[in-house]
Amino acid sequence: MRYRRTDIVDRALVVLDGYGLADLTMRRLGTELGVQPSALYHHFGNKQELLAAVADEILARGRRxxxxxxxxxxxxxxxxxxxxxxxxxxxxxxxxxxxxxxxxxxxxxxxxxxxxxxxxxxxxxxxxxxxxxxxxxxxxxxxxxxxxxxxxxxxxxxxxxxxxxxxxxxxxxxxxxxxxxxxxx
The missing domain is CATH 1.10.357.10 (Tetracycline Repressor, domain 2)
Incomplete structure (x- = not known):
């Protein structure tokens, strides 16, 4: 299955909420999505870019x-x-x-x-x-x-x-x- 960037961020939020920041790794996220961690790097250059996208999504979802x-x-x-x-x-x-x-x-x-x-x-x-x-x-x-x-x-x-x-x-x-x-x- 192909994932979009937004799908990855959505699943990262689920992992964050379920396991915490320390366990929000590319490996765990890849496992959750059923892909190799390397597949995530097609959407994010590194883990820091992923975390930035997750942080921005948290802020966007909280906007009233x-x-x-x-x-x-x-x-x-x-x-x-x-x-x-x-x-x-x-x-x-x-x-x-x-x-x-x-x-x-x-x-x-x-x-x-x-x-x-x-x-x-x-x-x-x-x-x-x-x-x-x-x-x-x-x-x-x-x-x-x-x-x-x-x-x-x-x-x-x-x-x-x-x-x-x-x-x-x-x-x-x-x-x-x-x-x-x-x-x-």
Missing amino acids: GPRPEPWDARVESVCTELRDALLAYRDGAELVATVRSFGLGGATPYDEIVDALGGAGLDPALVPTAAGALLHFTFGHVVDEQTHLQAGSAGAIGGPPREHSDFGDGLTLILDGIRAQARVG
């Missing part, structure tokens, strides 16, 4: 629609949507953060945050730093959430799952800092 107008509501919308998209797949945060740090994909949330921060009245030199801080907070928070969930489901830690996420509170603190900096500038 139009953004609110005020800059801070837009940033909150982007970060919340990103969190939800990353939580939808096992190791989603680790994958997207890694791909982004390598400069291979996952740039859409950053670009949207930078665009929104343009209306904040922030010194333009601080916009990339503010956007980075928002992304790092989101990625880090989701990695923590996913690690806790996985450890709990594997029996590595006791107790019930966390009942409440403080993601919104943390995001508000960062946005308050950006607002304060914009007033100073």
